[in-house]
Amino acid sequence: MEENEDSEIIEHHVNEEMEKKGFRTRHTHLFLESVTLSEREGYSTQSSHRLLAYSDALISIIATVMILPVAHTKFHDNEELKESLQQLLTTKIAVYLMTFLIVTVAWAAHIRLFQVIERIDDCLALLNLACMMLITFLPYTFSLMATFPENILGILLFCACVIVIGLIQAVIVVYGFSHPFLLNDQIQISENQGFYKRHILKVILRVPVFCFIAIIFSFIFFPLSYVLLAFVTFLPYISQSLKWCRSKAIGQLEETPDSMLFYSYHPNEPLSKERVEAFSDGVFAIVATLLILDICLIEALQDFGPEFLAYFGSFATVGLLWFVHHSLFLHVTKTTRLMGLLNTFSLAFVGGLPLAYELTHEFPRNSRNELEAIQISCVIIFFAGIFQLAIWVAALFSERETLHPYVRYGGRDHAFMFAKLALYPCVALGTFFVTCALSRFSAPVFHLTQIVVPFAFLLLRLMVRLGVALLRRLFCPAPPPTHHALVEEDPRLPFNDLVT
């Protein structure tokens, strides 16, 4: 029976491969056609893969390094952490989270754009670099706005950046539609290209127009322009979530038409899985590196000690959160915008880990500050893990489209995946409560957990098997004597791989 199942899975694999290859052939065919076309006109097109990887790296780094000014806030030992914390929370952490969000909104717009334009030439590559230059400049203008909210210079610079980014994107769209071989295949063969072009331009140019109005208001009554900017940033998400809630409440009144696959802002709008992975890799890599940079920048290089332990523990945490993310996306076949949003939240907390690291080795042993620093670390790790779990839960709602059969309900790795994703939230929650109870041993407990978790991951598959077998014992006390009885069990339970 297992043999059967295996061969089924392999057949499925083969089919998938065949489909992919079929797709690739078609793709290649179209690409060759486009090369022919472009050759005639003297152009040479390129696959945009590396351009997008570079853009993702840039955006992920710029979103993450903004934690540095927060992490390097000096704490004074005689001061209570509570006060510093409140000071931090009110300004710097809020600024960090807002910056992270704004940069990821820009990144989402970038993904949307390059899902329409699939191939590039030299001119588009240079335009994209100009766009990137302004996106990396956004955090600076935003921190200017946050530091001097009453000075209109910040808002002027921010709006000017956004306007120029919008105009460059519009130029890219116009350029793309005037060289149709650069476009997505689906739009290339579509009959209403003109409609697409107008719709996309309308969506893109809406933002610069609002920013222009915000600039005018900033001269008259500047708080209004902040409201306007917040409104613009979240407008599509708010309107779409309202629409979605209404359609769920009343019933499915409207279906998204197939022609509106791009720029629809629907939660099910596809999001390039490769780019979500590349962006996440960038965030994890820079977070892991900021940890060691902190050690290196400490001027007294010889003042080592518990930092080593803290460094290795924190690096292991970042590395294992990446490992969980990797395992999850290995089994994700399609990413939706909702999953992308949850991923962004998870990454925002991962970006906070250098702060947690900084806090845990800042304070003297057994002080109240140290305890609170460790609890903050647990909270950050908990949220980073719980949002990863949320991605999987969101994927399970439309599992036929988004997940590999192995990790669907009843798939052979369903329980294993759940255990992998739940491990960090559980450990963080457990450590939090243990440190509440045994406040004197908080630091040893925390470091011990960080060092034990990697071994837990190594032994996880074994532990899951034992756990599930135990559950079976408890809830189905009489083991069924034949294989047939087992096959007839509820296929939604993840026991299939434990049958034999």
Place this chain on the structure above:
Amino acid sequence: MEENEDSEIIEHHVNEEMEKKGFRTRHTHLFLESVTLSEREGYSTQSSHRLLAYSDALISIIATVMILPVAHTKFHDNEELKESLQQLLTTKIAVYLMTFLIVTVAWAAHIRLFQVIERIDDCLALLNLACMMLITFLPYTFSLMATFPENILGILLFCACVIVIGLIQAVIVVYGFSHPFLLNDQIQISENQGFYKRHILKVILRVPVFCFIAIIFSFIFFPLSYVLLAFVTFLPYISQSLKWCRSKAIGQLEETPDSMLFYSYHPNEPLSKERVEAFSDGVFAIVATLLILDICLIEALQDFGPEFLAYFGSFATVGLLWFVHHSLFLHVTKTTRLMGLLNTFSLAFVGGLPLAYELTHEFPRNSRNELEAIQISCVIIFFAGIFQLAIWVAALFSERETLHPYVRYGGRDHAFMFAKLALYPCVALGTFFVTCALSRFSAPVFHLTQIVVPFAFLLLRLMVRLGVALLRRLFCPAPPPTHHALVEEDPRLPFNDLVT
């Protein structure tokens, strides 16, 4: 005639695509076989693509952020730059370059390892993360060694790290060979797997043994252990270059046997092109981001002015160097170890750009310091560009294997590629000499160049056509009347695409 040429090129494309697809099919086939095998034993294998991308991002960031302590050295205005420069040159820049080199040596070892092991499972992923943790720790131990050369703690930590990395790599190799479906296809079907295993283990374990000896020497007479470490780092390169020089001088005495494709340290040993690209992308991305971080960390946020210009200029320089790199590797079909080495040198200078940026906006206008800072920037840009050109020259020596037909001698984009690669070295050299002559206008000249160069890239194709046409006019004054005469011209000249 042009039609003919086009269709030939397209046919070539098609053949290439077919070959690739053939390869892919074979690959898929083997992969499916390995899945079958692994399924039977209860394992699930994964493609290592994302693991390697993450490792590349980590290593490239760690190699590059080490410039930060150098760039943040405080200069005092009343001091002459010469003195600070000498101080910088003697210690910090040397430390930065050495760290960059050591990290890239570790990266090369990582590439070599994962060219042998092509598929991973959870256990290998976790082992690789442990390896990464120690590699990111290397720069810290090295800076400890450089700052306190007489204290043996630095050398002990460094050697301990290298020994553990070596042991983990050995474990990975042993694990890989005991699960043969994880290995490279070529080794998987090879008959002398045992020979491979022994050879690779010998190469890997040589380093920990030398480090162990260095640790013992450090207790007796520590300078000897530094010599030993330098010897170990460059041993394979020195011995191979000696061997190569000898074989070139005497004649081709020895051919590298096909069975020794991996771990041969031969300059023609293949290097994964994808990973060279990923590593380079990481370096360019972090360098571009460090620039804005510098602005953000400046405490007086309102003290803006020439920084904006300097920022946009420097970002444009990094972006365009990436663009040139991208254009080059788009036409590279196979990367060799020699090309990888030249790429590393180029990237080491790219990593120096934040220093150049820091210097150019540090000093008062029209001071002698400013002039020298600008000249240092020109030198850094010149070397970054000239090593990129060297990559192409190295590729041209074995162009049949390494380059796309378009950019070989006589290909239609040969002259264009040369112009793209030569633009930055020429501009940097030109600016250098202009600032020597017109020292009073050095800053305006430098910033003007940085802003003009992007437009030069946009118009480059046109300029190359005009230039080549002009050269034709000068050297072949009588234009041939018919097409046939042209076809009989020396095919090595890059005029083919200008015929009509």
